[in-house]
Amino acid sequence: MSYYDLLQNINEEIIKCMKCGNCQAVCPIYKETKGESGVARGKIQMAKALLEGRLEYNEKLAELFSLCLTCKACADNCPCGVRPDKIILAVRAALAREKGLHPLKRRIFSVLAKPKVFRLGMNAGSVFQGLGLKRVKGKNLAHPRFPIGLDMRRVIRPLASQSLISELPRINKPQNPQFKVAFFTGCMLNYLYTDAGKAVVDVLNKNGVEVVIPEAQHCCGIPTFVHGDMSTSKKIAKYNIDVFMKEDFDAIITHCGTCIGAWVEHYPEFLADDPEYAEKANKLANKAYDFSQFLIEKVGLKRPEVSLDVKVTYHDPCHLVRGVGVATQPREILKAMPGVELAEMKKPDRCCGSAGSFSLTHYEMSSKIRDKKTEDILSVNPDAVITSCGACRMQLEDGLYQTGADIPVKHLAMLLQEAYQKEGK
Amino acid sequence: MLSRKIIDELTAVLGKENVLTEKEELACYSFDATADMPQSMPDVFVTPTCTEEVQKVVEIASKNKVPVYTRGSGTNLSGGTIPLKNGIVMGMVKMNKILEIDAENLNAVVQPGVIIQDLNDAVAKHGLIYPPDPGTVKTATMGGSVAECSGGLRGLKYGVTKDYVMGLEVVLANGKVMRCGGKTVKNVTAYDMVKLFVGSEGTLGIITEIIVKLIPAPETRKSFLASFKSLDDAANSITGIIASKVIPATLEIMDNATIKTVENYAHVGLPTDAEAILLIEVDGLPEVVAKEAQAVEKVCKENNGQLKVAETDEERDNLWTARRAALPALAQVSPTTVLEDATVPRSEIPKMLKALQEIAGKYDLKIGTFGHAGDGNLHPTILTDERNKEEMERVHKAVDEIFDAALKLGGTLSGEHGIGMAKMKYLENEFKEAGVEALRSIKKALDPENILNPGKIIDLEG
Ligand SMILES: Cc1cc2nc3c(=O)[nH]c(=O)nc-3n(C[C@H](O)[C@H](O)[C@H](O)COP(=O)(O)OP(=O)(O)OC[C@H]3O[C@@H](n4cnc5c(N)ncnc54)[C@H](O)[C@@H]3O)c2cc1C
Ligand code: SF4
Ligand code: SF4
Numbered sequence: 001m002s003y004y005d006l007l008q009n010i011n012e013e014i015i016k017c018m019k020c021g022n023c024q025a026v027c028p029i030y031k032e033t034k035g036e037s038g039v040a041r042g043k044i045q046m047a048k049a050l051l052e053g054r055l056e057y058n059e060k061l062a063e064l065f066s067l068c069l070t071c072k073a074c075a076d077n078c079p080c081g082v083r084p085d086k087i088i089l090a091v092r093a094a095l096a097r098e099k100g101l102h103p104l105k106r107r108i109f110s111v112l113a114k115p116k117v118f119r120l121g122m123n124a125g126s127v128f129q130g131l132g133l134k135r136v137k138g139k140n141l142a143h144p145r146f147p148i149g150l151d152m153r154r155v156i157r158p159l160a161s162q163s164l165i166s167e168l169p170r171i172n173k174p175q176n177p178q179f180k181v182a183f184f185t186g187c188m189l190n191y192l193y194t195d196a197g198k199a200v201v202d203v204l205n206k207n208g209v210e211v212v213i214p215e216a217q218h219c220c221g222i223p224t225f226v227h228g229d230m231s232t233s234k235k236i237a238k239y240n241i242d243v244f245m246k247e248d249f250d251a252i253i254t255h256c257g258t259c260i261g262a263w264v265e266h267y268p269e270f271l272a273d274d275p276e277y278a279e280k281a282n283k284l285a286n287k288a289y290d291f292s293q294f295l296i297e298k299v300g301l302k303r304p305e306v307s308l309d310v311k312v313t314y315h316d317p318c319h320l321v322r323g324v325g326v327a328t329q330p331r332e333i334l335k336a337m338p339g340v341e342l343a344e345m346k347k348p349d350r351c352c353g354s355a356g357s358f359s360l361t362h363y364e365m366s367s368k369i370r371d372k373k374t375e376d377i378l379s380v381n382p383d384a385v386i387t388s389c390g391a392c393r394m395q396l397e398d399g400l401y402q403t404g405a406d407i408p409v410k411h412l413a414m415l416l417q418e419a420y421q422k423e424g425k
Numbered sequence: 426m427l428s429r430k431i432i433d434e435l436t437a438v439l440g441k442e443n444v445l446t447e448k449e450e451l452a453c454y455s456f457d458a459t460a461d462m463p464q465s466m467p468d469v470f471v472t473p474t475c476t477e478e479v480q481k482v483v484e485i486a487s488k489n490k491v492p493v494y495t496r497g498s499g500t501n502l503s504g505g506t507i508p509l510k511n512g513i514v515m516g517m518v519k520m521n522k523i524l525e526i527d528a529e530n531l532n533a534v535v536q537p538g539v540i541i542q543d544l545n546d547a548v549a550k551h552g553l554i555y556p557p558d559p560g561t562v563k564t565a566t567m568g569g570s571v572a573e574c575s576g577g578l579r580g581l582k583y584g585v586t587k588d589y590v591m592g593l594e595v596v597l598a599n600g601k602v603m604r605c606g607g608k609t610v611k612n613v614t615a616y617d618m619v620k621l622f623v624g625s626e627g628t629l630g631i632i633t634e635i636i637v638k639l640i641p642a643p644e645t646r647k648s649f650l651a652s653f654k655s656l657d658d659a660a661n662s663i664t665g666i667i668a669s670k671v672i673p674a675t676l677e678i679m680d681n682a683t684i685k686t687v688e689n690y691a692h693v694g695l696p697t698d699a700e701a702i703l704l705i706e707v708d709g710l711p712e713v714v715a716k717e718a719q720a721v722e723k724v725c726k727e728n729n730g731q732l733k734v735a736e737t738d739e740e741r742d743n744l745w746t747a748r749r750a751a752l753p754a755l756a757q758v759s760p761t762t763v764l765e766d767a768t769v770p771r772s773e774i775p776k777m778l779k780a781l782q783e784i785a786g787k788y789d790l791k792i793g794t795f796g797h798a799g800d801g802n803l804h805p806t807i808l809t810d811e812r813n814k815e816e817m818e819r820v821h822k823a824v825d826e827i828f829d830a831a832l833k834l835g836g837t838l839s840g841e842h843g844i845g846m847a848k849m850k851y852l853e854n855e856f857k858e859a860g861v862e863a864l865r866s867i868k869k870a871l872d873p874e875n876i877l878n879p880g881k882i883i884d885l886e887g
Contacts, residue, residue: 015760015812019458021500025542025563034472034518035450036499042453049452060449079753 002272003086004230007051007094010087014051017044017082023074028351028369029067037064040074040084047091057098065091067365069358070226071351072322089226096228105227113232115218115239122191123166125159141397154363155401157192157394164190164197165215172201177210179299182249184240184288186259187219188390189411196390196411200255200291203416207295207302211253216243220262223356230270237267241280251298252284255291255413257317257389258356263288264324290320290388291413292329301332304419307339312415313382314342315373315396316349317389330388330412337419343380350376354395366395367402374399377407385409427468427512431489435471435513438481443519445470454514457499457506459847460763461811461820465507467494467514474519476594476602476633483631483876484600486513492879495627497537497569500561502764503845505573505626509880517568520633523547531639532591532608537568537632544637553639556583559841560752568632574624576841578748581799582674582708583640585841587623594634595622598872608636621867626843627878629871646674646708647718648741651730652699656680658728659701660775663798665724666705667771671717676799677704677748680778683755683793683806690754693747696731701778703730703798704748751795755806758791763807763820767831768840771801780830781805787826788819802840828854844882852883 003010023040024030036042043065049055065088074084101109111118134143141155164185181204189197201211221236244252254260268285271277295301314330321327327349334342353359353369373396377385385400385407387393396409436444445451446469455464468491473479486493492512499506508514521538528551535544541562544555558577559565565575571593576585592606605618622630653659663676679687679695679702688695695702703725707717718734725732735741756762769777778794781803785792796803805827809820828838828851838848838855853861864883868875875885 015810016757018460018756018762019456021458021498021561021564024498034516034521035445036453037450045456046449046452055449055452058449060447064449080756 002269003090004093004270007047007090010047010090011051013083013087014044014048016080017041017084018080019045020079022077022079023084026073026077028069028071028073028353028372029365032365032368033067038067040078040082040088043068043088043091044082044084047087050091050094057095062095062099065095066361069318069351069353069355069369071318071355073318073351076322089228092226092228093230094228096230101227101229105229109224109227109229109232112219112221112224113235115216118219119163122159122187123163136401139401141401155398157397159191160194162194164194165213165217167194168198168201168213170213170215172205172211172213174205174208174210176208178208179250180210180212180248181251181253181294182244182247183211183213184217184220184244184252184254184259184263185213186254186256186390188256188394193390193393193411196255196393196414199411199413199417200253203295203413203420204253204291206420207299209299212247212249214243214247218243220259222258222262222266225266225270226356233266234270237262237270237281238277241267241277241284244284245280250287251294252288253291253294254288255388255411256391257319257323258391260288260290260326261319261323290324290326290329292333292388293326296329296332301336303336304338304416304423306419306422308337308415308419308422309339310383310415311341311343311381312384312386313345313377313380314348315345315352315377315385315387315392317387317392318349318351320388321349326388330386333412333416334386337415340415343382345376345380347376352392352395352399354391356391359395367399370395370399374403374405378403378405382407384415386412386415388412427491431485431491432469434485435469435482438485439471439473439478443472443474454496454499454508454516457496457501457504459502459504459507459845460761461817462504462507462847463509465509466511467508468511470514470516472516472519476596479515479596479631479633480600480602482513482515483596483598486876487599487874490874490876492876493631494878495568495572495631497566497572498540498561498564500565501569501573501845502766502842503626503839503847505843505845505878505881507846509846515631517566521566524634526551527608528553528639530608532636533639534634534636535567536634537566537571539567541565541567541570548639549642552642554642555589555637555639557586557589560749567635567637571623571632571635572625572627573843574841576797576800576802578675578677578797580797580802581676582672587620589638590619590623590635591638592636593619593622593632595630596633597630598874598877602633603630606636624843626845626881628868628882629877631877643674643708645711645714646706646741647714648704648706648735648744649718649721649725650733650735650744650747651703651705651725652696653701653703653728653730654698655700655729656775656778658730659703662703662725662728662730663774664772665728666721667799669720669724671707671720673705673717673721673799674708675704675706676797677795678702678774678798678803679704679748679751679795680793682791683751683795686758686793687747687750687754690757691747691750693743693750695747699731704744748795751793752804752806755793755808759808759810761809761811763809763824764842765805765807765824765827766796766802766840766842767805767827767836767838768800768802769831769834769836771799773834773836774798774801774803776834777803777830777836781827784823784826784830788823790816790819790823792823797840800840801836846881849882849884
């Protein structure tokens with residue numbers, strides 16, 4: 001059984017940790033708290049104590065285990081090859097089983113478990129959000145008008161007036177397509193950053209790729225997984241697998257660090273002992289690609305001909321760079337674009353502090369981590385920040401807004417789209 | 426358990442955010458990086474932010490006879506920060522300011538919670554370095570490394586922590602503050618208290634400020650990898666290099682077991698059929714480096730060594746990646762890694778390596794050895810599994826014999842990891858009765874109530 005269903009099974013991972021403390025050097029949470037409970041080593045030892053009965057499932061433990069960005073920096077830097085992120089998530093799952101989920105989370109996740117209800121709610125939300133959000137002049141950003149579970153200081157991206165899936169046709173076909181892909185948009189690109197979603201389709205079309213957008217697709221489910229709600233995550237995984245098994249394609253494409261991680265890493269591990277789904281999950285995992293990865297590795301990028309004349313810097317989403325090892329591909333694209341200067345910031349792969357809902361539940365801590373990132377961005381003085389993840393983009397938009405800097409944050413696909421569009425003129 | 430009253434007093438001094446009492450948090454301070462040690466929970470964890478607060482904590486502890494376990498980053502390898510007798514664990518990580526960089530006088534003043542690498546990054550702008558570089562430069566604190574007298578890869582040429590500490594501010598067991606040493610190169614005023622506190626592992630006083638010496642960064646460097654078919658050839662090269670009046674900045678050795686493991690893990694092209702390899706780096710002025718490099722090449726060739734020179738920065742990085750991979754690679758082989766640091770005079774290295782091979786055979790254990798050949802500081806690393814009780818017994822016997830062998834060869838129990846609680850039982854083998862008595866008198870004089878890191882180095886009660 002997976003360690004997400006039975007905590008004992010994570011023991012082999014725990015015992016690998018030699019307690020050297022190397023993870024302190026890279027853990028963004030430790031850098032802020034300077035407390036051993038913040039870093040992987042402390043969390044692993046708490047997990048061990050929990051399994052040995054020296055600690056029990058309680059609120060305090062839940063609070064301490066919620067303090068992790070699942071940024072995998074510790075795993076990447078660990079001399080013993082330990083995967084602290086897996087240990088932490090396994091404990092969160094055990095906590096949810098033993099203690100139950102927070103009532104608010106339970107309510108939200110119960111909606112997430114029902115794709116149709118969720119879709120209806122999100123589409124209606126775009127109409128009603130004006131009541132709750134106060135627009136920032138001149139920008140497509142907004143402050144919360146009431147403390148609706150969001151910090152009043154932060155700015156977020158309002159829901160798009162129309163979701164990507166309802167706006168775009170199901171089949172987007174260029175002339176003589178060389179490949180056919182299914183686009184897994186993820187919530188961010190479907191409901192908030194539809195500009196990026198459209199860019200993905202456009203750019204793939206320009207590169208001779210037919211794009212199908214299965215309309216029944218749902219949230220990737222990772223938001224429920226990181227809070228330990230395994231039954232909902234599995235339900236969602238199976239649902240999405242069913243939706244995509246019906247299609248015929250060469251690849252599944254995402255443009256989001258979390259979504260690609262879901263397909264490549266998490267669905268197969270959630271469903272490893274499911275007789276019906278294990279094989280399907282693996283099959284689809286092998287077909288899932290990040291947008292940049294597919295263009296570089298499979299298609300061979302059609303180099304834009306017109307020069308853009310911008311200086312950009314690239315932020316690596318944690319789950320893309322450390323989750324699935326995509327770091328060179330986006331840079332290869334940027335370097336191939338005429339007139340695009342890539343000015344690397346210090347530690348471009350350091351977590352932006354968003355970690356999805358972490359930025360909602362721990363705004364203060366998340367902002368401190370984010371401020372280090374914005375500082376690094378500002379130090380290279382770019383015209384735009386490029387990234388490959390909606391959650392990172394929202395976090396960076398907030399961070400840059402708070403410093404007063406007027407630097408747009410864009411998905412990689414958008415920059416390519418701009419270049420191709422300029423060609424057409 | 427500590428009384429509510431003591432906790433309240435600590436909270437009044439430090440503020441709530443600096444006093445942790447919940448057992449989930451405390452469990453995170455019941456261990457350090459040492460393998461095969463008992464875990465023990467503190468009653469409270471505190472984080473002072475200035476010397477006055479440290480004084481107040483010690484006063485409260487002393488008044489109530491509660492142990493104080495000072496902790497930096499908790500990366501030591503001798504059980505030095507485990508709160509064996511519960512009480513207070515005092516974390517120094519929030520006192521992490523670099524107070525002054527005096528580039529003209531080549532020194533810096535830091536608080537104990539500064540991470541070694543952060544100091545190095547700060548002085549690099551001035552073209553200076555702080556040479557002591559334990560494997561944990563990116564995590565260990567200045568306070569912890571001073572209290573352990575940490576070494577590192579560059580010990581042979583540049584010395585170890587004690588060679589760079591010029592002055593200290595220390596909070597004594599009675600809560601008073603003393604200063605010793607200072608910014609002058611020469612200082613013979615009374616006893617050398619600085620040297621006494623360096624390496625005292627938190628048992629004599631709490632270090633709250635450190636003045637360190639800095640040196641100009643070397644202009645150039647050159648690295649080599651030499652592989653040998655026999656241990657004796659490798660050993661003769663080590664002594665040969667030094668006999669030819671070259672003091673390399675680094676002179677590291679890996680035995681065959683380590684070479685194989687590293688190659689298997691990191692694929693850096695190490696010769697797996699070699700009995701030993703040496704990794705050598707000379708640094709300094711370009712003319713000197715060129716001359717020393719020639720001498721190194723000559724000696725290695727004379728001793729049947731196969732030599733690879735790192736021509737570019739990239740090749741150099743590759744070489745040192747291999748060295749840095751030694752511990753991680755060994756650590757991945759099995760769940761528990763028992764890392765020792767028995768040290769012998771340089772000339773005895775081949776005998777020590779052979780003794781280690783024999784011990785491994787005798788107890789049927791996997792032991793990989795690597796280390797700082799230039800200064801005789803070896804790291805025999807036993808790869809085991811602490812859940813296997815029977816094997817752990819053999820490990821303990823092997824460790825006993827390793828220390829015996831080192832002492833017989835005129836060596837010492839610990840080159841750089843300290844005694845802590847892990848090596849206490851061997852202390853008398855090296856210090857003999859009179860020596861241990863002298864140590865005890867020092868401890869009693871400075872910490873009569875035995876509240877500072879009790880149960881480490883020397884135990885007044887037992
Ligand atoms: C992977 C690995 C590699 C290592 N490599 C090396 C190496 O190459 N060379 C080497 O020498 N060591 C090495 N070490 C050991 C360790 O990293 C060093 O001893 C380090 O300097 C300890 O620093 P720390 O901040 O973690 O101290 P801690 O472990 O927190 O404390 C060490 C000791 O100092 C005391 N102490 C801490 N702060 C103070 C203070 N302010 N005042 C008084 N006492 C204090 C503690 O009570 C304890 O006894 C290694 C350890 C690991 C895990
Ligand atoms: S998780 Fe890895 S880096 Fe962190 S303490 Fe354990 S072994 Fe060391
Ligand atoms: S995943 Fe990131 S935040 Fe979590 S423990 Fe590891 S380094 Fe720290």
